[in-house]
Amino acid sequence: MLLEAARAVFAENGYERATVRSIAARAGVDAAMVNHWFGGKEGLFAQAVLKLPFEPAELVTVLHDGPIDELGARIVHTFLTRWDGVGGDTFQALIRSIASHEAASTVLREFFSQFFTGLISDLGGDRRELRVALCASQLVGMGLIRYVARFSPMVEAEVDTLVAAVAPTLQRYLTGDID
Amino acid sequence: MLLEAARAVFAENGYERATVRSIAARAGVDAAMVNHWFGGKEGLFAQAVLKLPFEPAELVTVLHDGPIDELGARIVHTFLTRWDGVGGDTFQALIRSIASHEAASTVLREFFSQFFTGLISDLGGDRRELRVALCASQLVGMGLIRYVARFSPMVEAEVDTLVAAVAPTLQRYLTGDID
DNA sequence: CTCTCAATTCAATGACTGTTGAATTCGAGG
DNA sequence: CCTCGAATTCAACAGTCATTGAATTGAGAG
Numbered sequence: 001m002l003l004e005a006a007r008a009v010f011a012e013n014g015y016e017r018a019t020v021r022s023i024a025a026r027a028g029v030d031a032a033m034v035n036h037w038f039g040g041k042e043g044l045f046a047q048a049v050l051k052l053p054f055e056p057a058e059l060v061t062v063l064h065d066g067p068i069d070e071l072g073a074r075i076v077h078t079f080l081t082r083w084d085g086v087g088g089d090t091f092q093a094l095i096r097s098i099a100s101h102e103a104a105s106t107v108l109r110e111f112f113s114q115f116f117t118g119l120i121s122d123l124g125g126d127r128r129e130l131r132v133a134l135c136a137s138q139l140v141g142m143g144l145i146r147y148v149a150r151f152s153p154m155v156e157a158e159v160d161t162l163v164a165a166v167a168p169t170l171q172r173y174l175t176g177d178i179d
Numbered sequence: 180m181l182l183e184a185a186r187a188v189f190a191e192n193g194y195e196r197a198t199v200r201s202i203a204a205r206a207g208v209d210a211a212m213v214n215h216w217f218g219g220k221e222g223l224f225a226q227a228v229l230k231l232p233f234e235p236a237e238l239v240t241v242l243h244d245g246p247i248d249e250l251g252a253r254i255v256h257t258f259l260t261r262w263d264g265v266g267g268d269t270f271q272a273l274i275r276s277i278a279s280h281e282a283a284s285t286v287l288r289e290f291f292s293q294f295f296t297g298l299i300s301d302l303g304g305d306r307r308e309l310r311v312a313l314c315a316s317q318l319v320g321m322g323l324i325r326y327v328a329r330f331s332p333m334v335e336a337e338v339d340t341l342v343a344a345v346a347p348t349l350q351r352y353l354t355g356d357i358d
Numbered sequence: 359c360t361c362t363c364a365a366t367t368c369a370a371t372g373a374c375t376g377t378t379g380a381a382t383t384c385g386a387g388g
Numbered sequence: 389c390c391t392c393g394a395a396t397t398c399a400a401c402a403g404t405c406a407t408t409g410a411a412t413t414g415a416g417a418g
Contacts, residue, residue, distance in 0.1 A: 014278030016195040020376060030397055035377065098327055099193025099275035105328045112330070129332040133324060134344055137333065141320020145312060148277060149284045151291070153308040154316065165313055165357040169348045178344040199406060209367055214407060 002027045002037065006048035011089040014096035015045060015104070049093040050107050056115040063119060072171030076163045079139055083147060084159070092147050095140075112136035123175060134173040142166060181206045181216065185227035190268040193275035194224060194283075228272040229286050233261060235294040242298060251350030255342045258318055262326060263338070271326050274319075291315035302354060313352040321345060 005027035009018045020041050024031040038044040063074050083091050097104040116132035125131070142162070145154045154162075172178070184206035188197045199220050203210040217223040242253050262270050276283040295311035304310070321341070324330045333341075351357070 014193075014195070016193070017279045019374085021374095031376085032378080032398085033396070036395080041376065096278035099278055100196045108328050109330050130336060130340070130344070133330050133332040133336075136330060137320040137324040137345075138317055138348070139320070140323055140328075141316040141318070144319055144323060145316040149287050149319075151288050151312050151315060153312040157309060157312075161309070165309070165352070166316075168351065169317070172347065173344070198404085200404095210406080211368085211408085212366070215365080220406065 002029065002033065002044070003048045006044050007089045007093055010045065010049050010093035010097060012096075014093075014100060016097075016100035020044075045097070045101070046103075049090055049097065050103055051090075052107065052111050056111065056118060059115060060118045064122070068123070068175065069171070070167075071174060072169070073163055073167035075135075075139075075170050076142075076166045077159065079143075080159045080162060083143060091143055095144060095148050108140070112139075120174060125175065127178065131173050131178065134178065135170050138166065138169050138173070181208065181212065181223070182227045185223050186268045186272055189224065189228050189272035189276060191275075193272075193279060195279040199223075224276070224280070225282075228269060228276065229282055230269070231286065231290045231293075232269045232273070235290065235297060238294060239297045243301070247302070247354065248350070249346075250353060251348070252342055252346035254314075254318075254349050255321075255345045256338065258322075259338045259341060262322055270322055274323060274327050287319070291318075299353060304354065306357065310352050310357065313357070314349050317345065317348050317352070 002023070006018075006023050009023045009026060012018070020034050021031045023044070024034060034041060034044050038047055059078065062078060063071065066074055094104050094108055098108070112132060112135070116135055117128065120128050120131060142154070145151045181202070185197075185202050188202045188205060191197070199213050200210045202223070203213060213220060213223050217226055238257065241257060242250065245253055273283050273287055277287070291311060291314070295314055296307065299307050299310060321333070325333045
């Protein structure tokens, strides 16, 4: 499938360095197919990468399913298990393309914005936007170190270990004292 | 200066998208000078960006200067003020070049490794490597959201606000309970 | 002045890039 | 068998890139 090949190559090289030819080659088709089906490299990138790894709305319902003081743990656990799976490529492609593709930043921004704003609005509390940004910073940082920079302690750590370590951070950013 | 121009352009565009011509133009010289002085685009990148954002050793001494239970606050404050200043270009160039340049990942990895390992060895405690990785994840994430993805609540926040919010996280990662 | 040598400019080169349009294949419908 | 049209290939194009080497400048030493 052309889309899978695209995700893989974009994840490895970022937008600029990933060539249409190499993507097509990995998918076993001619480079011209990219134009025929997706209108060009840009369209392929949009279809393959610029879709959110998952629907914010769906995630919100999942995360509401449990006690509020374990919300941080559920968030970290959900993100890690999803990213460890198929979504990892998409996330990695997003990060790796931030330099050469403004839209990548926008998608990342909007994802966290939608997701956390929807989540946090039910929680009440002050300074919602800052809290969202703080959560995003910790989650993105975790993803960057684990999936992109591959800092080994973070790569080898079990999901549960990371959940235990990081969950209190998100919990405080969401519902705790940030002054 | 050619090196300053290089840092700026690499920071704006990442390695692949930054052209030798545009760097040379910004520095007011011919593109061929890059080859003459640095042996090519690669060499220029190494000299301009592939240096640690600042000396780990120097930072460690700064950070030791104060009570241990305010260590997290001093770290966040130090990084933010440095990144808000000149160092931001180097950091941004590193992040933006992670996609196309494996060496950029290595530098980032080694910086946090050296820095925090040197810092944390005096603190004792278990699971040092994991603690380092956790601190790195929060700091890099904060930098990514503030300087690269430009998530507005994080961009507009005052340094002190962020210090107050993030410091407890690092403090716990360094000296607290992470189980 | 002249010689020298490094610094700098200039034009050209070769390698990729995304994209295009014509040519070709191939299978289903008449 | 023939036809039509979509799917796919192929070769070529125009553009941009880093890099190269020869030409040019400019200053300092003899």
